[in-house]
Amino acid sequence: MNPIISIKDLNKIYATGFNALKNVNLEINRGEIIALLGPNGAGKTTLISTICGIVSPTSGTVHVDGFDIISDFRKTREMIGLVPQELTLGAFETVWGTVRFSRGLFGSKRDDDYIEKLLKDLSLFDKKDSEVRALSGGMKRRVLIAKALSHQPKILFLDEPTAGVDVELRKDMWKIIHDLSSKGVTIILTTHYIEEAEEIANRVGVMNNGELLLVEGKDQIMENLGKKQLVIELKESTKKIPSSLEKYNIELSQNGLQLIYNSEIKDGETDISNVLIEITNSGLLVKDLKIEKSSLEDIFVDLVRVES
Amino acid sequence: MNFVAIRIIYLHEMGRFWQTLGQSIASPVISTALYFVVFGSAIGSRIANIEGVSYGLFIVPGLTMLSVLTQSISNASFGIFFPKFTGTIYEILSAPVSFYEVLIGFVGAAATKSLILATIILATASLFVDLNIAHPFWMLSFLVLTCIAFSLFGFIIGLWADNFEKLQIIPLLIITPLVFLGGSFYSISMLPELWQKVTLFNPVLYLVSGFRWSFFEISDVSVGISLTMIFLFLSICIGVIGWMFKTGYRLKQ
Structure with a gap:
């Protein structure tokens, strides 16, 4: 089966001269959950930001379902949902309003039934008329997931989805990720927590200093490097x-x-x-x-x- | 073309306007009324007619332009700066929308807000003076073009600014003086000859002059030149934004 994401010789050098990605090659399979592990500054966020279109690559190519992320950006971005690391939300918008905005931004026609179901699945429906600023950190994280899923993407990127959240919410997040995976969504998440990668990922990629050191199944890693x-x-x-x-x-x-x-x-x-x-x-x-x-x-x- | 996205950005931006409707309407109505009380009645009654037009009436186009210019810049610059500031810009950058679709959404909303504001100002002005518009079509054309041109300019400022100080500095230190010195409240024929020539370098003069012509058929420069200058300004703004989008200036890393 063709990989859903194919990254070849990807490099990113920022204007400051910082080399954030060094010749990264990676293929991500359909429906898998892949965790990118690495310390701060390893290049995890730059990698997913490049695939999503937020950061321009210096060289190399990225294809999503066979389409180039630059020349076919509309097709590739329609397939992708992104949950950022920071809780970046408009403070004065309602939950319903901000999720509906995201759906429209991705070119999907208004579908209140779908948004209602999505909010119910994420235990957000009773907060649908609340302003985002009134929500707890955990709820805001759920709103970000709802926004990322509002246009029914095939691929979901989660940038440190459980950073700074309590144990209960972390387990809730893992359940959400498993549920999405069971529906066929390919999931790429970055994390600092090895426990998280062990718990939910099919494959683990280790990054450091802009390099992808290895990408293998958990069992293979244990077998080869344990x-x-x-x-x-x-x-x-x-x-x-x-x-x-x-x-x-x-x-x-x-x-x-x-x-x-x-x-x-x-x-x-x-x-x-x-x-x-x-x-x-x-x-x-x-x-x-x-x-x-x-x-x-x-x-x-x-x-x-x-x-x- | 992602029309759904353009529509949602437009409606989202307009939503901010409707949320602060009281403030959006009260502010121009009060300031326009104050200008008429001070310039139209108190001072204006002591100023002779300008080319057959009473001073109170003469300042209506300039007063409208003053608000339209400042509000177009303010609305558009804040509209794109705020997502950059809060970080929500990530969503726009990762969405299947071209930069031009983003531009149409943001600038369209900013220009619409300015147009609504201009209508409110003109309605308020008509309470103080007997307002007759000689060329309604051209009045509307000048107004729409100015709203779009300065919303584009505001968008550039919003993209360029990386803090609130920069967001304010150009409207405060450049635009407001240019508007006041661009014949908003006087005819440049009232100036010494040297200053008349200097004023010709002020782009706002051409906007105010063309707009005033559409009301009273009097102008400081010919209408054709006014229109040419507006289109030139529009083209420069679109060119600069095109370059900013192409290079990802202050948007993409």
Whole structure:
């Protein structure tokens, strides 16, 4: 199946000289939820702003459903909804008015039934006549989602949708995202929260310093980049690592009572069983074993640290 | 052409006008009435007729132009500056609308507001003086063209400004002096010869003169020149906005 978004060699250099995107290549599949992870200034917002038409690319191409975002901007933008990071809303407009405005702006004819359903789905209908300024932060976030969905887009961009929201609302947001995904909407979200990416995304992209370091499924990332740490507690202390174990990535604790083996996961396999056999053969007596597996967060932190 | 978007931008902008209807109407009515009391009655009664037109009547076109120019600039500049200021401009930039459709929506609404305002001013003026319009078609044409031209100019200011100070500075320091010195309240024939020549460099003179001709068939410069100057100003504004849109000046990064 053709990707719904295809990004090739995308670069963005701002007037200040800041290189926000460096040769980004990415294909996003129809109906998937992809999370872009990265620290502040990584280029996540610039990437989605470029696809949406807010930022002009310096070079490279972006196609949405086969259409170029510059020469066919009407077709591409009709397919896209954007929920920005900031709560940017006209303070004196009503919820109903601002959502209806968004629908019209995207060229869709007036459809009060659809807007009513949308507001009900987002638990906003009882606030439809309220001015936006009277709403809580969480409600404003929902209004932004309603605006982005007002023209029934195929693709929804959410720029840090849960930044600064409480746990309950965050879970509500995740449910909204899952519901939209089940209706076939392709979702691209940026986030700082690894937990969020783990919870809702099919694939995770890691960005840092304007580069897209990797884009893979969560399980693949764990498989390819995950590490296991085996901590072997010894009954009696030892002064040095037995020579038969030197070929493995093993460290000895200062008190000589622990051997720490850092294992990389390759094709789902590790050398843990071989290490254990070698320890037994070397005559060391094992008191206890502990295995720790790296989380997506550990992998993310390692990736970003190495790049920096 | 995304007509639905043009319509919704237009209605959205007009919505702000209707929301502050009392203020929108009261302000021009009060200021026009004050001008007539001060210039028309108190001072005007001591000024001789100008080319056969009483002073109170003579200032009506200039007074209308003063409000139309300042309000066109104010409405259009604020209309596009406010979304930039609040950040809601992201929605317009990411919508399937061309810059020209955005322009028609914003400038159309600003020009409409100015036209409504001009109608209110003329209606208020008719309470003080016996207003007869010699060429209603040309009066309306000059009025509409001026509303559009200065709304376009206001739109440029709104795009250019990145703070409230800049938004105010051009109307305050350039437009208002030009309007006052452009023959709004006098005929340039009343000025010394040197200042008459200097005044010819003031674009507002051509607007006021053409507009005044449509009322009383008297003008400081020929009607043809007035029309040419308005179209020239319109063309320059459209050219500048076209460049701003093409380069994304102060809109896109």
